[in-house]
Amino acid sequence: MRELAEHQSIAVEVRPERAGHAPHTVFVDDFDDRAAGTAARGIEPVRRDTYGNGVRKAPYRDPDGNEIGFGGAPL
Template sequence: MTMGLFAGIPVSDYDRAVTWYNLLLGAEPAFLPNDREAVWEVGEHRYVYVELRPRAAGHALTTLFCDDFDERLAAIAARGLTPAERETYDNGVRKAIFLDPDGNELGLGGGPAPD
């Protein structure tokens, strides 16, 4: 069975959030279902979206795993964003944590550093 993902992130300022997530994800939204939501496709049947919900903003915790961790972080840095925090777990898995303007956490995870 294939599972899809549609992960929502509440934000307080729609335009500011769309600009920031464009930088982080390296693309414009895949679609705009209405004037309060923007949706990015991060993989086949896997989406991250922001929704204007000021009272809930700042409480999302989302982690995306990628095969091209180092290259992706370099591309994000070239667009002007840097992780707020980096972690390496005992099993070698690495995580870079980005905080959007509301304080929502979007982490990128990847395998151990290449030798």
């Protein structure tokens, strides 16, 4: 995890077995609204995670295995 600027971070994982498959997570202030808006367009996450510290994540994948997820602060 690297902080790019105040309240802006990026996490990089080296996973050669997934070369060509890019996972990304964007941490947003409006997690619930964003998830609802995405679902309204007929797109559902592959799962919904809540970590021990309460942080939430909803990852989405395309058929090629690329992943983008939205993350949000604890409720």
